[in-house]
Amino acid sequence: MNVIKIAYARTFQFFLRIASKIVRFPIPAVKERLEDIPTLLKDKGLKCPILIVSNTVSKGKRYESLIKMLDANQIKYFSYIGVASDPTFKTVEVLAGFYKAHECDSIIAIGGGSVLDAAKAMGVLVSNKYKNLARFKGVLKVKKRLPFFIAVPTTAGSGSEASIAAVVTNQETKDKFAISDGKLIPNVAILDDSLLKGLPSELVATTGMDAFTHAMESYMNHAGNKKSKEYAKKSLSLIKNHLFEFYSDRENDIARHNMLYASFYAGISFARSYVGYVHALAHAIGGVYHKPHGYLIAILLPYVLEAYGCKAYNALSEASIEMGIGSDKVSKEENASSLISWIRELNQKMGIPDSLDQMIHEKDYLPLAEHASIEANPLYPVPKEFDKNELAFILKRANSKKF
Secondary structure, eight states, X not given: OOHHHHHHHHHHHHHHHXXXXXXXXXXXXXXXXXXXXXXXXXXTTOOOEEEEEOHHHHTSHHHHHHHHHHHHTTOOOEEEEOOOSSOBHHHHHHHHHHHHHTTXXXXXXXXXXXXXXXXXXXXXXXXXXXXXXXXXXXXXXXXSOOSEEEEEESSSSOOTXXXXXXXXXXXXXXXXXXXXXXXXXXXXXXXXXXXXXXXOHHHHHHHHHHHHHHHHHHHHXXXXXXHHXXXXXXXXXXXXXXXXXXXXXXXXXXXXXXXXXXXXXXXXXXXXXOOOHHHHHHHHHHHHHOOOHHHHHHHHHHHHHHHHGGGGHHHHHHHHHHTTSSOTTSOHHHHHHHHHHHHHHHHHHTTOOSSOTTOSXXXXXXXXXXXXXXXXXXXXXXXXXXXXXXXXXXXXHHHSSOO
16 A cells, blocks of 8 residues: 555544544443343333344244243334344345334344344434435444344354444445444343354354454554453453354353353454454455355454564564463564464364355455455554555455465
């Protein structure tokens, strides 16, 4: 990237960092039992929530028990079941119409990142003047806060229950992007790890690596402050100690509980420090090739970390030592290399491929790289700025069968 563009990006990020010290993003109140929901609603005088629920959750006994509790407390509700992965504008618009038609007054979202993001985006539409989601693309463009919002994650990955972002896809242009604003942060996060029992091992792996990448990119970014870095370090250590345990045994109560909190802490961290090129590239690829977000994130992560080179050695070395992988007796470069090797080894143990295996067509390298560049520059305060040609080269490496 040329000097002028780098200077512009760093100046933009400097003022954004100053603004972030003035604008305080809230942290959701935390409860650990689904059974707390009726009391939360009654305490706020709310009588008609929309329940946005994944297909899997809607078939479970825990969801049945919630419905019975709402009925017992005479709380009227309307359920919308089955938000697909990577929510589109159309999905969000249908949800907004459903919310308004039933005169709902609050939001309860129970599911993975796609369900929570769809609920956030719906909240933007029902609370704000404009009805085209494209108007809210980017940062701090949401004028009015969402209705009272209870987020119930059922995977340990997206951190959407604590973050400022909702990722949506324009189905017509295939543009996948984030709406980022503190007004999207849910009021309450229900961290009930019993809802994570029975998750497929591959979903535990990919969502866990998504959480890890949220924490890692947040920790590396220049916009990080003391609090965001502390949350990122908590998340990284918990994931290092518990992700493979959870992957190996979904009935492991301790691992499941800690991974749910690791995802939550990572969400708090990147809400304040943003993500980086791993996410920008994954969003670009996901919008065109419709592969699971966490799967793309896990594969891309080591390639992007390597591409940062010496610009990331300090942060990666610190993280490596914090996680018990590196040592203060070797160089920062060695610690960074050890951490990247650990990521690749963990991916391999969890059955995640070491490359995209020729998924991306040659003709798509530059368009995808350009999409990622537009998302990341100048917003993401990454260790090193890349232009579209450099990002295309990273994609080519990640797309190869050999790294």
